[in-house]
Amino acid sequence: MPVSLPPLSAIRAFEAASRHLSFTKAGEELGMTQAAISYQIRLLEDRLGYAVFIRKTRRIELTENGRQLSGRVIEAFATLRTAFEEVGEKNAGQLVVSSNTTFAVNWLANRLVHFQMQNPDIAVRILPYGPGASPEFDSADIVVSACKRPPKDWISNEIVKADFSPMLSPALAASIGGVTSPEDILRLPMVDPQDPWWGIWFRAAGFGDVDLSGRPNSRMGSQALEANRAIAGQGVAILTPYFCKTALETGQLQQPFDLTARIEEESWYLSYPPTKRNNRKVRLFRDWVFAELKRDGMPVPAPAPETAA
Incomplete structure (x- = not known):
């Protein structure tokens, strides 16, 4: 049966006092009074059943048992400090971002180099999640989720509203002499x-319910993939204009109608847990995303307060 350890606070006080051979200096290191260190040592000795220090006038010495414990305890605490330092340094230099595929491919991939140039000490690791998958809320520093709200206790910012409109390649539009009315689609x-966005958009265009059930189903589950198919001329896709900005500007895609529709509760969210509210790398990435959105003329949310959660 394993031997139960004495209280950690007492072991910690003993480790510092045995290094300094001084209750006063141990207290200064640990932010405790000399009396508090002495009390913790007494607790330790009572628990062990033997003395670890000999108290002399104005100084202390380790007993034989104290010397045997001291070397092992100091070594153990040094190992712990090294472990925490190594993990801390690794975490301080790596930012893990779990991102919806569309945001990762159509937004982050084209811009991330600018963040890394501004912050060369931070290595960004992107964990994209695709159709049917969920964001890595448990293991990421920051999550960009699409149409999926973050946990209630997380700090959350709505960054892009999920509005949508039909888009297609110029060649496909030209194949029927151009797309000038919704009927042309x-x-x-x-x-x-079968994407529900189609029905919502057609109703917004004044067409009521349009029966698309007889059409071949080609569920991609990601705007990044659907946009690529549309660019290749394989069909008309229902997409969010903001994420197709480059394709629209370069003429790879056309948006025949100014009309966009949306589901009020569907948006892209940038979020992180309260424990990372004051994390430097999280704040830098969040503020950089907001700056990029502002540069694009998008509404920018106010950062959450940086006080401790």
Whole structure:
């Protein structure tokens, strides 16, 4: 049966006092009074059943038992300090971001180099999650989730609203002489016709319920993948304009109608746990994302207060 350890506070006081051979200096190191250190040592000795220090006038000495314990305890605490330092240094230099595939591919991939140039001491590790998967809320420093709210106790910022509109390649539009009315979309193949966004957009366009059930289903589950299919001319996709900005500007995609629709509760969220509120790398990444959004003319949320959670 394992021997139970004395209280950690008493072991900690003994470790410091045995290094300094002084209750006063041990107290200064640990932020305790000389009397508090002496009390912890008494607790330790009572628990052990033998003395670890000989008290002399204005000084202390280790007993034989105290000397045997001292070397092992000092070594154990040194090992603990090294372990915490190594893990701390690793965590301080690496930022883990769990991101929805669309945000990772259509936003982060094109911009991350700028963050890394500004913060060369931080290595960013992206954990993209795709269709059917969930964000890495348990293991990431920051999560960018799509249409999936973060845990209630997390610090959360809505960064992009999930509005949507049909988009297609110029070549596909030209194949029917151009797309000038919503009816024209129904003359073309569609990427993911079972996406509920289609029905919402057609109703917003004044068409009521449009039956798309007979069309071949091609569920991609990711706007990044759906946009690539649309660029390749394989169909009309229902996409968020902000994430297709480059493709629209370069003419790879067309957005035939200004009309966009949205589901009020669906957005992209940047979030992190309260324990990381004051974490330097988290704050730097969050503020950089906000600055990029502002540069794009997007509404920018106010950062959460940096006081301790």
